[in-house]
Each structure stands twice: as structure tokens, then as C-alpha cells.
Amino acid sequence: MKDVAPPTTRRGLLAGIGVGATSALAGCSERLWSQAETPGSExxxxxxxxxxxxxxxxxxxxxxxxxxxxxxxxxxxxxxxxxxxxxxxxxxxxxxxxxxxxxxxxxxxxxxxxxxxxxxxxxxxxxxxxxxxxxxxxxxxxxxxxxxxxxxxxxxxxxxxxxxxxxxxxxxxxxxHPLSGASAEITVPSPPRQPQEYIEILSQSDNGPRDGPLEVGVFGEELTERLNPLTVDRNRIDGLLDLLYDPLARRIDGEYVPWLAEEVEWTEEDGIQARVTLREGLEWHDGESLDAEDVAFTLRFIGDTSMGDVDGGVPAPRYRSQQTLVSTTNVVDSQTVVLSMSDTTPAAARRVLTIPVLPEHIWDDRSELLADRQTRALADDNDDPIGSGLFSFADATTDLEIELEPFEEHVLRGATTGPDILDGFSQFEGITFRVSPNPGAMVEALIDGEIDVTASELPPQHTEPIRDAENVSTITGTTxxxxxxxxxxxxxxxxxxxxxxxxxxxxxxxxxxxxxxxxxxxxxxxxxxxxxxxxxxxxxxxxxxxxxxxxxxxxxxxxxxxxxxxxxxxxxxxxxxxxxxxxx
Missing domain, CATH: 3.40.190.10 (Periplasmic binding protein-like II)
Incomplete structure (x- = not known):
């Protein structure tokens, strides 16, 4: 690892900030006094x-x-x-x-x-x-x-x-404090917002096995649209896209757990490097093989969705901060890729492992420039998303529901070794998100037994009907x-x-x-x-x-x-x- 200059002392830095702040205030006050003396201030x-x-x-x-x-x-x-x-x-x-x-x-x-x-x-x-x-x-x-x-x-x-x-x-x-309502018939450890929270529900042995999917209630408009994981206005159901697209590692309870990666080996001899070995037999939802080229492509693509056709590039608005941690990628073989980092440490660099991996054979064709600094990758709704997650996209009914079905070919399904969180996975046949127009209607669907659990943020004032009902309960957690x-x-x-x-x-x-x-x-x-x-x-x-x-x-x-x-x-x-x- 290259030598790092010793950081300035805390006292020295604060003193420097004080000088800078005094200078800034002086300039600011001078401008304000000038304005105050000028008639017609608004x-x-x-x-x-x-x-x-x-x-x-x-x-x-x-x-x-x-x-x-x-x-x-x-x-x-x-x-x-x-x-x-x-x-x-x-x-x-x-x-x-x-x-x-x-x-x-x-x-x-x-x-x-x-x-x-x-x-x-x-x-x-x-x-x-x-x-x-x-x-x-x-x-x-x-x-x-x-x-x-x-x-x-x-x-x-x-x-x-x-x-x-x-x-x-x-x-x-x-x-x-995230709030959800849940049926008394299932165990819900915490409100589902992130993939690991859905996995915990699906893995509870006292929840099944059950024929049919986990029925999840959400509310709002246009919730079945914008399934593009790279856009700022992407689908607004928390955790949905992260169930479809897997990263190299997931952050669970503060730890980085290998997911698509079988192993990540960190070295610091010539800068920070992460040697990532992928699990054997990885596939995309369309049956194509997932390999190290897809990992390298994802990192390049997030840095420039035009793939070099625009001066300065057109970065993706999602995951850009993590992507800047990587200076170069080197594909060793189909299962191995080396990520070289500059100006960082393993403690900070591991964040790059949480970026969802994209299939090169689909997204490479979306580098076309549509307008000034906008590529098709950033405009496409991605109506039929192809990822590598534990669930694949089955169907979306306009403003009514989204169905995710089990991706049986996922290497972690039924694996004898893998992340501990998958013990007992899965007690349900997929996940269905049922859309209500407002939180009140979502709560009614829960009490009527039409859904198992709510996922959209439940306003506190809507918890009383749940508390008054016998067949449901409220749950809370942290975020x-x-x-x-x-x-x-x-x-x-x-x-x-x-x-x-x-x-x-x-x-x-x-x-x-x-x-x-x-x-x-x-x-x-x-x-x-x-x-x-x-x-x-x-x-x-x-x-x-x-x-x-x-x-x-x-x-x-x-x-x-x-x-x-x-x-x-x-x-x-x-x-x-x-x-x-x-x-x-």
C-alpha cells in the first residue's frame, strides 16, 4: 500500500477551519451590508x-x-x-x-x-x-x-x-421506526423493506411450507412501473429490485456476506485489490451464464452508460459513489475478477461489493445516446427485468400487482452451504406485491386476510385499526x-x-x-x-x-x-x- 501522509492534527484542522470560516463570514457580511444599504431589497x-x-x-x-x-x-x-x-x-x-x-x-x-x-x-x-x-x-x-x-x-x-x-x-x-402490519398466521421478524428482511420471513419454518406466494401489501400510484435499477425514479417498492438483482455481497446486520461471490480475497501489496471468485453455476433468469465479464461490465457501465461514446461519460445516477472506488478491473477467467482500488482502504472499498450485477448481453445494447447526456439505459423502463436474484419477474398487472416467482436455478436455492440467512428458505412459492390506492385500503386488505404483511411505510395513525383487529398485529424495527x-x-x-x-x-x-x-x-x-x-x-x-x-x-x-x-x-x-x- 502506498505511503499516506499523516493527517493534519485535529487542533490544526479546526484552526484552519476557523480561519476559513472567519474569511467566509467577512465576505458574507460585506455582501449583506452592501445589500442592506441598497434600496429596494426584497x-x-x-x-x-x-x-x-x-x-x-x-x-x-x-x-x-x-x-x-x-x-x-x-x-x-x-x-x-x-x-x-x-x-x-x-x-x-x-x-x-x-x-x-x-x-x-x-x-x-x-x-x-x-x-x-x-x-x-x-x-x-x-x-x-x-x-x-x-x-x-x-x-x-x-x-x-x-x-x-x-x-x-x-x-x-x-x-x-x-x-x-x-x-x-x-x-x-x-x-x-419502520411500521408494518402482519397476519397472526405468519411470523414476521421485522418490517420488510430490504431483501434480507423478505428472506427472513420466507425462511421461518413456522410460516410453512405453504402453497402459493407471500402476499405483500403496498400502496401508491405507478408502483408496477420503472423496473430500471439505475434510475433515480425507479420502482418505489422498497426491496423489489434488490430481490431481482444480486450483488457480489450483501450487507446484513453490518456484515458483508458473500452472495454471488464464493470468496473475496483482499490484498494491499500493490494498492488495494479484491480478488473475487464467483460461485460455480451462476445463471441469469433467461438461462444465460453469469460470469466475471458481467461483473467487469457492470462497473464500467455504471461509470459511463454511453460506453465511451460521450466525452466525459454519462454515469448512472445509482451506485456511482461505490463505483468510483474501483480504478481498474481485470478478468482472470470466467469465475475470477480482480478489482483494483485507488486512494482507499478495505474498510471503505468493500461497499463496491454491494452493487447489483447487470447482464452484459442485455444492457450493452442500451448505451445508445437519446438526448443530451441521456442514454437508453437511463430512459428504459426495463419492463421485463432479467437479473440473477432468488426471484425472477413473472408478471405485472397495471396498478394492481407484481408477481415474482422462484428462480429455481439459483445456486443458493437448496444449497448445503451458503449464507446462514437462507437456512429454511423458502417456505413460500414466490412473492406477490398487491397494490392499494392508499394506506387505509392497504390496512383493510390486511385485516380482511387478502395480504400477509404490509411493506409500504405505514403511517402511525393507521395502526389503530390493526391493533383493534384480532387476526393481525403491528411490528416495528430499525432502519x-x-x-x-x-x-x-x-x-x-x-x-x-x-x-x-x-x-x-x-x-x-x-x-x-x-x-x-x-x-x-x-x-x-x-x-x-x-x-x-x-x-x-x-x-x-x-x-x-x-x-x-x-x-x-x-x-x-x-x-x-x-x-x-x-x-x-x-x-x-x-x-x-x-x-x-x-x-x-
Whole structure:
């Protein structure tokens, strides 16, 4: 492994940040004083985008609460509900927003922060820096943590997270406790959202064996569409596509469990290398063989879906951060591929193993350029998905259901050796997702015995009918997902970290959890949790970050802001008021 320069000391870095922050504030104050002296200043205006209440009542409630607090602060704030597909397109593709409230799927490792925030991803799509954020200090920390030793990395991450808690272009409100309803006739260890949670249900010996599929209830519109695993507006049934497409390894309970890979051997003699040996007999759902060429193709394709036809490439908006960990791939033989990594460590590099492998014989033909920086791979609905998962796609009835059938040729089905999670798999003949128009109808289907378990996020207010029924029960669990408020760094006012910092204080996290989540959530309560690191689900030793960052100090009580206190906060950073309006 190449020599790594010793990281700057924590004190030195913080001192440097202080100098930078002072310089930034000086420039910011100078601009603001200049504006204040200029007649005709207009009121600060912000539009908050989120999905409608029928799609996600929790996100809509947070947005409405935020709007009222912004207005109390003198901001001309509006709440604009848009469909989930529109919201993802506006945020993750076009950057067309001021502020958004959304449910983020969660971070799987500290290095995931790099994809979310590093300036190298500013021009890319997806959850790769959708904020247009650029911060030299953050970039330095994000780069250094990839190459540092384990002990040095911990210190760097501590400094990084403390820095981001004050400067990041988003803030986490709460981590929801996933809620589901389940039939009393089956055992459901935890709400199904990820493949491993479905597998756990399917593997419970007291659930079967049973003729017929596991009947899963979901709600919403257009849930049978967009089966493309690479797009930002892909199918919205959590876990569905991950049941169809297998990765080299799955992250289960914090561990990376070999899946398509039989073995992964790490070496550090000439940089970081992962020698991946695939299991024998791997097949795609259409009967074609899955080999090392497919693995190498997948990594190249995510990096450039045009396959070299466009200068600079057209990266896929999904899995891009993980893909950048790999510098070269070398196919040794049909079962062996060597992944060479640069500027990283095995602790960070293992994330690349979780990328779903794509069949080259299908996706290679989708590199055609359709429009400016859009290839067919990113526009195709992938109506008949061909993967290598434990289940294959059988049928989709428009707005009614999706059927997955067992892929009997999967090497892990009936294998005597394999991941422990597959012991007892499977007690059901496939999975059927039954679509309801709203959560109330989904709950009725559960109580009526039409479905076995609910998978869509169950709003807390819909749990009472389940508790009152005799044949069903509620179940809860933990998740990496979080509700966040995001800011567009290209917006005149939101580009100012001091302005963002005050805005992030205008949400009473404990009040939100109590009133909207009915306590079925954990409020962000530390620097780590404010940036998306949930210590409850990660199971790691907490970093020594600031336990009481300033952003957590809500200027008010019981969700209602104290107007005079808020005005003082904005005035302290150089803004002024006129007729109770906050001026630009």
C-alpha cells in the first residue's frame, strides 16, 4: 500500500477551519451590508417541495410545519406538493428546488458521505451531491478518510462530522421506526423493506411450507412501473429490485456476506485489490451464464452508460459513489475478477461489493445516446427485468400487482452451504406485491386476510385499526433511512452556510417525532445523526463528536418559534427586517 501522509492534527484542522470560516463570514457580511444599504431589497422567498400527504403524510407534515416556522421568521415560504417521481426528477436530475423534505434511503457506511457531498459529483445526477455543494474542507476530510489507517480515520471522521453538522446543505430531522402490519398466521421478524428482511420471513419454518406466494401489501400510484435499477425514479417498492438483482455481497446486520461471490480475497501489496471468485453455476433468469465479464461490465457501465461514446461519460445516477472506488478491473477467467482500488482502504472499498450485477448481453445494447447526456439505459423502463436474484419477474398487472416467482436455478436455492440467512428458505412459492390506492385500503386488505404483511411505510395513525383487529398485529424495527431537509446551494441565500444553519434550527425535532411520528421515530440528537449516521442501526462505537450542536437548539417551544429570538439569529448574521419581513 502506498505511503499516506499523516493527517493534519485535529487542533490544526479546526484552526484552519476557523480561519476559513472567519474569511467566509467577512465576505458574507460585506455582501449583506452592501445589500442592506441598497434600496429596494426584497423579502427572502423559499419554496419547499415534498410529496403530497396521500403519498407520504410524514414528509408533508414536516414541510407544512417548516413553512409555518419560516413564515414566522419573516420568510415568504410556500409549500409545493409534487409527485414522488417529479420530486426526484426536480431534486436529483434538474436541481430545480429551493428547499425539499424527503425520506432518504439511508447511508450504509461513512464513505457514503463522500458521494452525497463531495464537489467532484456536483455535475452528476442522483444522490451524488444533489445540493450543488462545494466545500474545500469537507472535500479534504472526505478524501483523507478513504486512505487513512483505522485509528487516524476515526479522528478524521470526527472532525468531518462536526464540520458537516454546521455546514452541510441538509439536516436530518428524524429516523423513522419502520411500521408494518402482519397476519397472526405468519411470523414476521421485522418490517420488510430490504431483501434480507423478505428472506427472513420466507425462511421461518413456522410460516410453512405453504402453497402459493407471500402476499405483500403496498400502496401508491405507478408502483408496477420503472423496473430500471439505475434510475433515480425507479420502482418505489422498497426491496423489489434488490430481490431481482444480486450483488457480489450483501450487507446484513453490518456484515458483508458473500452472495454471488464464493470468496473475496483482499490484498494491499500493490494498492488495494479484491480478488473475487464467483460461485460455480451462476445463471441469469433467461438461462444465460453469469460470469466475471458481467461483473467487469457492470462497473464500467455504471461509470459511463454511453460506453465511451460521450466525452466525459454519462454515469448512472445509482451506485456511482461505490463505483468510483474501483480504478481498474481485470478478468482472470470466467469465475475470477480482480478489482483494483485507488486512494482507499478495505474498510471503505468493500461497499463496491454491494452493487447489483447487470447482464452484459442485455444492457450493452442500451448505451445508445437519446438526448443530451441521456442514454437508453437511463430512459428504459426495463419492463421485463432479467437479473440473477432468488426471484425472477413473472408478471405485472397495471396498478394492481407484481408477481415474482422462484428462480429455481439459483445456486443458493437448496444449497448445503451458503449464507446462514437462507437456512429454511423458502417456505413460500414466490412473492406477490398487491397494490392499494392508499394506506387505509392497504390496512383493510390486511385485516380482511387478502395480504400477509404490509411493506409500504405505514403511517402511525393507521395502526389503530390493526391493533383493534384480532387476526393481525403491528411490528416495528430499525432502519438507516431518515427524513431530511435539503437546501439548494445554488440559491442566493441558501449558498450562505450561516443562513442555512439558522434555517436548520427552525424545526423542533422532538416535537415532530411526538406529534407527527407519534413517537415511532428517533429525533436527530447529535452531530452524527444530523448528517445521516444512525448509531442505533449501524451498531458502531460512537465517534467523539459534538453531542449538542447549535443546530439542535430550537428557538421556541413545542414546535412554535419565538419570533424575537429568530429575528435576532438572522440579524446576527447580517440580515435585516422591514415590516416584519426578512430582506435579502
Amino acid at each position: 423579502q427572502v422567498s423559499l419554496t419547499i417541495k415534498t410529496v403530497p400527504a396521500d403519498d407520504n403524510r410524514l414528509a408533508a407534515s414536516i414541510a407544512s410545519h417548516l413553512r409555518e416556522n419560516y413564515r414566522a421568521a419573516g420568510i415568504d415560504a410556500t409549500h409545493e406538493p409534487v409527485t414522488k417521481a417529479e420530486l426526484y426528477r426536480d431534486i436529483l436530475l434538474e436541481g430545480d428546488y429551493d428547499v425539499f423534505v424527503a425520506r432518504h434511503p439511508g447511508l450504509d457506511e461513512y464513505d457514503a458521505l463522500r458521494g452525497l457531498l463531495h464537489s467532484r459529483f456536483r455535475s452528476e445526477h442522483g444522490w451524488q451531491n444533489p445540493f450543488q455543494f462545494s466545500d474545500v474542507t469537507a472535500d479534504d476530510y472526505l478524501d483523507q478518510q478513504r486512505v487513512a489507517t483505522e485509528s487516524d480515520r476515526r479522528d478524521l471522521l470526527t472532525d468531518l462530522i462536526d464540520h458537516l453538522a454546521e455546514t452541510a446543505p441538509y439536516t436530518v430531522v428524524a429516523y423513522p 438507516d433511512a431518515f427524513y431530511m431537509i435539503g437546501y439548494n446551494n445554488a440559491h442566493d441565500e441558501l449558498s450562505n452556510p450561516y443562513f442555512r444553519r439558522v434555517c436548520s434550527r427552525l424545526i423542533d425535532r422532538e416535537h415532530v417525532v411526538s406529534e407527527f411520528f407519534e413517537t415511532f421515530a428517533q429525533p436527530a440528537a447529535s452531530s452524527e445523526e444530523l448528517v445521516g449516521v444512525n448509531s442505533e442501526t449501524w451498531g458502531h462505537d460512537n465517534l467523539e463528536t459534538d453531542d449538542e450542536p447549535e443546530i439542535l437548539r430550537f428557538p421556541g417551544t413545542d414546535g412554535e418559534v419565538n419570533t424575537s429570538r429568530v429575528r435576532s439569529l438572522f440579524q446576527d448574521i447580517g440580515y435585516r427586517y422591514e415590516n416584519e419581513e426578512l430582506l435579502e
